[in-house]
Amino acid sequence: MMSAVRLIAWNIRAGGGRRVDAILGQLERWTPDVVALSEFRATEPSVTLARGLTAHGLAYQLTSASSRTPNVNALLVASRWPLRRVRMSCAPADCRWLLTEVEAPEPFAVGAMHVPNRVSGRKYPFLDAVLEVARRWRRGPALLAGDTNSGRRDIDEESPAFNIREESWIDALAACGWADAFRALSGQQRAYTWYSPNGRNGFRIDQAFVNAALRDRLSTARYVWARTGRGGRQDAISDHAALVVDLALARAAGTPPLMNARKPLAKAPSATLEVTSTVREETSA
Numbered sequence: 001m002m003s004a005v006r007l008i009a010w011n012i013r014a015g016g017g018r019r020v021d022a023i024l025g026q027l028e029r030w031t032p033d034v035v036a037l038s039e040f041r042a043t044e045p046s047v048t049l050a051r052g053l054t055a056h057g058l059a060y061q062l063t064s065a066s067s068r069t070p071n072v073n074a075l076l077v078a079s080r081w082p083l084r085r086v087r088m089s090c091a092p093a094d095c096r097w098l099l100t101e102v103e104a105p106e107p108f109a110v111g112a113m114h115v116p117n118r119v120s121g122r123k124y125p126f127l128d129a130v131l132e133v134a135r136r137w138r139r140g141p142a143l144l145a146g147d148t149n150s151g152r153r154d155i156d157e158e159s160p161a162f163n164i165r166e167e168s169w170i171d172a173l174a175a176c177g178w179a180d181a182f183r184a185l186s187g188q189q190r191a192y193t194w195y196s197p198n199g200r201n202g203f204r205i206d207q208a209f210v211n212a213a214l215r216d217r218l219s220t221a222r223y224v225w226a227r228t229g230r231g232g233r234q235d236a237i238s239d240h241a242a243l244v245v246d247l248a249l250a251r252a253a254g255t256p257p258l259m260n261a262r263k264p265l266a267k268a269p270s271a272t273l274e275v276t277s278t279v280r281e282e283t284s285a
Contacts (some may be wrong), residue, residue, distance in 0.1 A: 003210035004219060005104060008032040009145040009208060011114065011194075011240035015041035015071075022237045024052040026226040030244060032058075033080050034102055036112035038147045038240075042067045045137040053078045058197050064095040075112045075146070079104075086139070090132040094122070099133070106249040108214060109142035123149065127169045135176050137211060141249075144178065145208035147240065155188060156204040159196075178209040181221035181245055191223050191232045193241040208245050220246035 016023055027035065035058060040046050042065040058078035062085055065074035074095040077083060082103040091097055095111055096114040101107055113130060116122040130144065147282055150166040151157060170180060182191065182204075194204025210218050223241040225234035234241075 003248075003251045005034070005106075005249040005251065006030070006032045007034045007036065007110065007143070007145065007208075007245045007247070008242050009036045009112070009206065009245070010242035011038040011147045011206065011238060012049070013039055013238045013240065014040060014073075015043045018045070019237050020045045020049050020052070022226070023049060024056070024160040024227060026237060026242075027053070028056060030224070030242070031093040032244075033104075034058075034110060035076070035078050035112055036095075036098075036145050037076045038112070038114040039073045039077075041065055041072065041074060042070040046076070050076060050078070062100050064097060064098045066095070073114060075114060077110060077112050088133055088136065090129060090136060092126045092129040094126060096126070097130070101139070104249065105252050107140065108247070108249065109137075109139060111142065111144040113144060113146040113148065115147065117149050118170040122163065127166070131169060131172050134173055134178050134209070134211070141211065141217070143181070143208050143210045143212040143214060143245070144173075145180075145243065145245070147206050149205050153205075155190060156192075158192065158203070159199065161201075161203060162208070171207050177212040178216055179218075180245070181210050181218055182223070184210070184215065184218060185221050186247075191241075193223055194239060195235070197239075206240055206243050208240050208243055214247065217248045218245070219248050220244065 010024055040063060057080055060081060060083045061078045062083050063074060063076045072095060075098040077098055077100050079102050084101040084103060086099045087102055091099060098112040101109045115126050150169060151162045152170060153162045153169050191204055193206040195202050195203050208221060222244050224244055225241045226237035227234055228236045
C-alpha cells in the first residue's frame with residue numbers, strides 16, 4: 001500500500017530534561033514512523049524518552065550517545081522498522097553523525113546530523129565529510145537531516161550570520177543531487193527554526209536533503225513548533241522547530257500510523273543507556 005511515511009527531525013535541546021513528557025506527547029500527536037533527534041544524551045531524561053518511544057511503537061533504535069560521556073550532545077534514530085547502521089570511511093568521526101538504513105517495505109537511509117558550531121573548530125571539516133558522503137552515496141533512496149547550524153545568506157536569516165562557506169556547502173549538495181527538501185517544495189518562502197536568545201533573530205538551521213532517488217517521493221517538508229497549549233510559548237518544549245518530512249513510500253498492508261492507541265509512557269528507573277533492538281552494522285567505502 002502506498003502511503004506517507006513520516007520522518008521527524010528535531011533538536012530536543014539538552015537531552016530533554018524536565019520536558020521529556022511534553023516531547024513524547026508532541027511526538028505522539030505528530031505520528032512519525034521514524035525520528036532523528038539531535039541533542040539526545042546518555043542521561044536519565046533521554047533514556048526515559050527512548051523508552052517512551054519504544055512503548056509507543058518506535059522500538060528499533062540506534063544512538064551515538066555514550067554512558068561514558070552522558071552529558072555530551074549526540075543523536076537518536078528510532079523507527080517502527082529495523083535499522084542497520086552504515087559506516088563510511090569518509091563520514092564524520094563524531095557522535096553528531098549517525099547513518100542508518102531503515103528496513104521499511106521500501107528501504108531508505110537516514111543520515112542524522114548535528115553540525116558543530118564555528119567556535120568548536122569542527123564545523124567545516126564536518127561539513128566537508130557530510131558532503132563526501134553525499135558524493136559517494138550509491139545505496140539508493142536517502143536523506144540527510146538535522147540541525148546543520150548552516151543556511152543561505154539573507155533568505156534563511158533575519159540578521160547576517162551565515163557565510164559563503166556554509167552557503168557553498170548547500171550548493172555543493174545540490175550539485176551532486178541532494179535537494180533541500182523545504183526549498184524543493186516551498187521555493188523562496190521564509191521560515192525560521194531557531195531564534196537567538198538575545199536578539200530574538202530567526203534562522204533556518206534545521207534541514208533535510210533528499211537525493212535524486214527520493215526526490216520524486218517527497219510530498220511534505222514543513223516546520224512545526226511544539227507548544228504547551230493555546231497561547232503557549234513556541235520554544236517552551238524545545239528552542240528548535242521540528243522538521244516534518246512525508247515520503248510517498250510503500251507500507252506493509254494493514255500497517256497503521258505509528259504511535260496511535262499505544263501503552264502509557266514508560267519511565268526509566270535509571271540513566272543506563274540502552275539500545276532497544278539489535279542493530280546490524282554494515283561498512284562501505
